[in-house]
Amino acid sequence: MLNSKVSGIDININSDSQAVLKALAKYTTSSKILQDCHNALQTITQSLRWMDGGHNRNLGNDTTDELARLATSLKVVGPEPIIPIPFREYKTWLHKKTQSSHSELWINGITDSPLCRACMEADETPTHVLLQCRGVEEQRAAYLGCPASLPEALGDLGGLLSFWSELGVLE
Template structure:
């Protein structure tokens, strides 16, 4: 039954959760490394993945209430309009099989920045780095006394910046950079729909894609490891140990012939695409970083499920030929989109 349902044996599940807790405690500098203590062995097993020695993006909860920048989570038709006192900067992030990268573009500041971020960074981090680079460029160019609009198609990053509780090192750095440029400028971060024909957004997207295909400059990881990646690596390790445990057991000869490997259902509520949030329809269609390339290609950057449903026929046709989205069913009277990945 464990094999059919992909439920790891209790001892493997405990090892997995202990290892995850050890990484979290070690990252927050509250890990007690007592020589000879049995509990320290779980962290040693984690370091079978050398990349995890570099540390993760997790920090202690930081409460921030003094934000001087404005965040606008809706489109403004005049964002590319003529306003001599407003400067516009477009940012974007990209992740492909080759790696990840961020792009920052501004005609007003003659800015065209592409940043390779390597294979370990998430698309969320790439989007965040685009904003960090925009703030750094404002400081480097000594821009003073302007109204500056930074446009990003990542609602996830903007919502993380809008939250008063921060647990990400990169988001905290982004906040500090923005607060620095707010001392001499008026800063607005605005959501923009991706792939909507905006020249600035398309240019930032192209720069981000160039960065994702260029490979990181210097040693990796270029950024702190996302905690979601830690979890996915430990889950993969548990799956491997579960398979070994199953094959090394005595008996169950016919069952092993029928199921030589473990690939069943899972009871985890976490999204299988990003391992960051609960796998709901709205998360998969609007936020999940794991399917971000498919969402950008086929949906752009929809702001909500009703907007997706406006073009449900084209989306359903795409689903028949797109392996990443196997089943899409619209229930129009309740306006619910059920997605199975």
């Protein structure tokens, strides 16, 4: 319509999609496609009308529906995505991706913080976990007793392996 330089006549656009008509009537939108349509419609004299396409047979509406069905089966030429991704969808995807990555790092014990994951009171070192950490006291007592020194804790290899396995360090 815009390329044919139509002017001085009324152009009526009938649609069976109330959602599209409401979106086009909005002053602002986050969709570039809707914004382009809105801008194009502002350059012509027009009226947008809703018609109940689900209950009334209308040749124009039926033809439009058929053309839309055909268009969805056409091979797309050009870069993907053809319809730009709305920013909020990208933001949601990015949040999920970073949350997932963070969770994976946390589950695998990979962190930027040197603090002990069990007690968050001191750096997580083997000496701290084997001798001092209050967050693993029960597990340490069950597998190693109450070692007073590092050589004492390292003396029971079976207990040491069971202790580290219980904490998930060996997985």
